[in-house]
Amino acid sequence: MNRVLGIKDSGQPGPLIILLGAVHGNETTGVHAIINVFRSLEEWNLPFRGKIIGLVGNTKAYEMGERFLDYDLNRCWDEEFVHKLRTEHDPANEQAEDFELLELLGEIEKHDNGKYSTKVLVDLHATSSDNGNFIVIPDDEADNVIVKSLQLPIIIDLEKHLEGTLMEFLHKRGFVAFAFEGGLIGSDRALNLHTSGIWELLYAAEVLERQHDHEFSRYDQIIESFIHALPHxxxxxxxxxxxxxxxxxxxxxxxxxxxxxxxxxxxxxxxxxxxxxxxxxxxxxxxxxxxxxxxxxxxxxxxxx
Ligand SMILES: [Zn+2]
CATH class of the missing domain: 2.40.50.100 (RNA polymerase II/Efflux pump adaptor protein, barrel-sandwich hybrid domain)
Structure with a gap:
């Protein structure tokens, strides 16, 4: 499948927003949500600022419906490892995720050219257990206005326990990078939360003007029923x-x-x-x-x- 789900470039200054789905191949709701948002952006022809990119993380695992094929694409992000893959590339011993990592990073680097006011990476995941609605972000970005707009529980120090996440890797490259967990894998609720959450964060990032009284602005309604039961x-x-x-x-x-x-x-x-x-x-x-x-x-x- 094609890694690029959509590219919208306003030609105007503003943020770079990278929406990424299926870094874990079986967590498909992020990909569907990104497709939904790009379709509406086209259909409604809404004016916007900056650039919005939609990408698939692990394309091969996505096609197979697996979390990963050879290794977890969200536990391998390390500058040294990336350098080694790039310089000592050995096709005979290539693992499926080597290709995924290099192509995905190449795509991100293509757009990360220093022109943008802010760089944001939204890494869309889903969980295998219920109530999986939360944000994972390094502590020093926890108060970011884009993150706060989602109003979900914030996990501030998971990176101290998990090595090699893409979020942490891009954080070190100057991105506001966070994982946005939409809920149970394959559930309608996760798809709705991811779709409306993307709109909400595009408003918060001032990429788009809020579309009042529109289905794109129903995020508050969607989280209303469960948010109070969750920690902050x-x-x-x-x-x-x-x-x-x-x-x-x-x-x-x-x-x-x-x-x-x-x-x-x-x-x-x-x-x-x-x-x-x-x-x-x-x-x-x-x-x-x-x-x-x-x-x-x-x-x-x-x-x-
Ligand atoms: Zn995941």
């Missing part, structure tokens, strides 16, 4: 790392931000039971076969007012 800002206390071989199975029924107590039985693996290391809120419990993280435990550091 959380910090990560614990990561339960797994390897593909250890037989990890999460106990059924956990959803994001559900309270857990120290010592609570959460999962099993080949060694036996896995228990909560501390009190807190469970975060990203894994209910799919691929992934390195069984679950996290987080704590609320700022409540919703």
């Amino acid at each position: 800002k959380v910090s990560v206390l614990h990561r339960h790392r797994i390897s593909g071989q250890d037989g990890f199975r999460m106990d059924p029924g956990y959803h994001n931000f559900q309270e857990v107590k120290k010592g609570e039985h959460l999962a099993v693996n080949n060694e036996g039971g896995i228990f909560a290391a501390c009190d807190g809120l469970i975060f990203m419990p894994l209910y799919q076969k691929q992934g390195d993280d069984g679950f996290f435990i987080v704590k609320e550091i700022e409540g919703r007012i």
Whole structure:
């Protein structure tokens, strides 16, 4: 499939907004949301500033409906690794994600030419457990107006526990880069949240004038029903790392931000039971076969007012 879903260049000064879907190939709602937004931009011919790009992250994994093929495309972003791939490229030993990484980065670099007032990377994901509506961003960007416009729980320090995310890599290259988790993989709610969330952040970034009384402005209505039950800002206390071989199975029924107590039985693996290391809120419990993280435990550091 084509990596580029859309490019809209106003020719006017303003921000560069890169919308990225399916860095994890089975998280397809981001791609559909980006297609929806580009279609409406064309249809309505709305005036805008700056440049908007829509990209697919892992095209091959997307076609296969898998999170990844050889390695996780959101755990490999490291300048040294990228340099090595570029300089010591060995087609005989190429892994599927080597190609994805190089082509995706090439596409991003093509537009990152120093002309823009702000550079924003919106990395659209979905989760395998319910209530997966949140933003992941480094702490120093947590107050960014674009991020705040989405009003979702903000996870400020996941990058201390996860190495090689694209978000962190582009943050170091001067992007306001964040993961926007829309909800359960393949759900209508995730698609609606991603679609309306993209409009909301385009307004907040002042790329577009808000279209009042229009379906593009219904973000507040969409989040209204669940937002008050979610924390505002959380910090990560614990990561339960797994390897593909250890037989990890999460106990059924956990959803994001559900309270857990120290010592609570959460999962099993080949060694036996896995228990909560501390009190807190469970975060990203894994209910799919691929992934390195069984679950996290987080704590609320700022409540919703
Ligand atoms: Zn993901």
